[in-house]
Amino acid sequence: MNIRIEKVREILKKNGLDGLIVTKQQNWQYLSGFTGTNAALIITTGDQYLVTDFRYLEQAAEQAGGFHIIKPFALVEDAVVDQVKKLGLGRLGFEDDNLTYHLYSTYKEKLPGVELVPLHETVENVRRVKDQGEIASLRKAAGITDEAFDYILEIIGPGVREVDIALEIEYFIKKKGAQKSAFDIIVASGPRAALPHGVATDKKIQAGEFIVLDFGAVVDGYHADMTRTIILGRPSQQHCRIYDLVLRAQERALEAIKPGVKCSAVDLAARDLISVEGYGANFGHGLGHSVGLEIHEKPGFTPKDETILQPGMVLTVEPGIYLSGWGGVRIEDLVLVTGDGIEILSKSPKNLIEL
Ligand SMILES: [Mn+2]
Numbered sequence: 001m002n003i004r005i006e007k008v009r010e011i012l013k014k015n016g017l018d019g020l021i022v023t024k025q026q027n028w029q030y031l032s033g034f035t036g037t038n039a040a041l042i043i044t045t046g047d048q049y050l051v052t053d054f055r056y057l058e059q060a061a062e063q064a065g066g067f068h069i070i071k072p073f074a075l076v077e078d079a080v081v082d083q084v085k086k087l088g089l090g091r092l093g094f095e096d097d098n099l100t101y102h103l104y105s106t107y108k109e110k111l112p113g114v115e116l117v118p119l120h121e122t123v124e125n126v127r128r129v130k131d132q133g134e135i136a137s138l139r140k141a142a143g144i145t146d147e148a149f150d151y152i153l154e155i156i157g158p159g160v161r162e163v164d165i166a167l168e169i170e171y172f173i174k175k176k177g178a179q180k181s182a183f184d185i186i187v188a189s190g191p192r193a194a195l196p197h198g199v200a201t202d203k204k205i206q207a208g209e210f211i212v213l214d215f216g217a218v219v220d221g222y223h224a225d226m227t228r229t230i231i232l233g234r235p236s237q238q239h240c241r242i243y244d245l246v247l248r249a250q251e252r253a254l255e256a257i258k259p260g261v262k263c264s265a266v267d268l269a270a271r272d273l274i275s276v277e278g279y280g281a282n283f284g285h286g287l288g289h290s291v292g293l294e295i296h297e298k299p300g301f302t303p304k305d306e307t308i309l310q311p312g313m314v315l316t317v318e319p320g321i322y323l324s325g326w327g328g329v330r331i332e333d334l335v336l337v338t339g340d341g342i343e344i345l346s347k348s349p350k351n352l353i354e355l
Contacts (some may be wrong), residue, residue, distance in 0.1 A: 002066055008043055012093065017117060019044040020093040021080060023103070024295040027044075027095065029221060031137045032064040035071050035244070042111040044087060051079045052230035077103055083234045093119040103184050127292055128299065129312035133220060134292065135336060138314055141224035142345035142354075144176045144217040149228055149348045156211065156355055158232065159204050162187040165213070166200035182216035182223040182295050193327035194230070196320060197287055203332035208231035210327045216295070216334075223295045225316050226346045230353040236249055242279075242321050243352045245327045249273045249319040253287055253301070254333070257317070258341045263305040270319045279321045284326075288316040290333065313337045314345070 008031065012020060022028050022041035026049070029035055031043070036056035039213040042049040052060050053076065060069045070078030084092060090110070094104070107116060130138065148169050153169050166185035173181060188198025188208035198212065205211060209232050216224035229246075231239060253270040266286040274283045286302035289313055299307035301315060313320035318332030333346040 002031070002048075003131075004224065008123060009045060011119070011122050011126075012043070012045060015093065015117065015119070016167060017091045017093045017119075019087070019091040020119065021084075021099075021107075022123060024098040024123070026221070027098075027127075030123060030127055030293060032067050032218055034060050034064045034067075035221065036060065038076060040076050042080060042083055042089075043089075044089065049083055051076050051083070068219065072221075076112075077106055081107065084111055089114060091115045091117055091124070093117045093178045093243075095122070096120050097226050101229065107228060109160070113128070116268050121126050121298070127297065127309055128290065129321070130292060130314055130336075131312070135312070137220040137222040138224065138291070138334070138336070139345055140183075140224070141197065141217045141219040141222050142347075143179065144173050144178050145215065145224040145226050145334075145346045146346060147176060148172045148215065148217065149226070152213065153230070153353065153355065156205065156230070156232065158207055161202050161353050162189055162192075163202050165205075166215075167210075167213050169213075174217075174279065175215070178217035178219055179221070180218050182218050186212060186214035186227075187327075188212040188349060189232075190325055191325055193305040193329070194322045196322055196328070196330070198329050202232050205232055208236070209233075210239065210329060212328065212329065212330055214332065219294050221323070223293075224334055225295060225318075225332065226334060226348065227318055227320075227330045228348055228350070228353075229329045229331060230355060231311060232355050234354060235352060238326075240352065241328050243322070245274065245277055245279065246266060246319050246321055247350060250317055250331045250333070253317050253319065254335065254344065255340060257307050257309065257315075257335060257337060259337060259339065261309050263301050263307045264303055265297045266309075266317075267301040267303050270317075274319060274321065282321045282323060284322070285320070288332075288335075290315045309337050311337055311339050324340060
């Protein structure tokens, strides 16, 4: 029995649905194991079907145990239509934040007797709490990310371009067995460190500059995410003051995380401290987000997210202070919520490293 699919079936039952069409890649991977790029699942109350194309038939048979594999003559959507008719499904759920308007129109036209019911983030909600296998993948991804940080410290020096640092990180994590980089690597030095998403450019790094490094490895589809800020040369008093404040805010938030606590309360733990010290306006993003098969998942540590933390959730904790024209600091760890607190999956040091 596939527990993940059974959880989806409970939601079908609650909504009086005969089935669900799954059209989002991470969701079909989560439910079936299939990693191809063109597919749809039909999950009914008693069975499950995977439709894909000729390129993936063998792979689908290997990966998606327990699924009937259906090969369309032409388009995946046509085979979905045929199968829905054959099964005689009356009320059919679809993923409202994923199905394109075009596909929705196609299904509506070709399935006139079927009631199409929008479901919002249904599989995503099941994905919020990670199981042991997922946690193992995230732990591995975080481990490779730590190794890459250690490695890159050897390479960073005066005159080195941001983009070369990013390339070295990417090459390293792939060599270590990661599938890919979790996102476009952020290497933001000097005044560019004030850009929260300063993807690496050809700017050369100079003495006296903060360097924000934000990256992660992907293992089995699971994303690690870590940020460290280091300095080339000696830090000024201002560098030390801002760095220390971000670090204290991050540690305060980490201490606040445990099952039963609201996400918003964790955000507040860090935000309060930064605000009291006068930098509230310079911390303009949420404190963190969940990660898994996607780099940004829910719930998040934001002022408005009232989700209650549960064991098995995996989130980032990443306060930052950004001062336009001067630079910025962000420190980010990947964290697993455990039965009574947290396990920090990111192990890289957090003292201010001077290169
Ligand atoms: Mn992040």
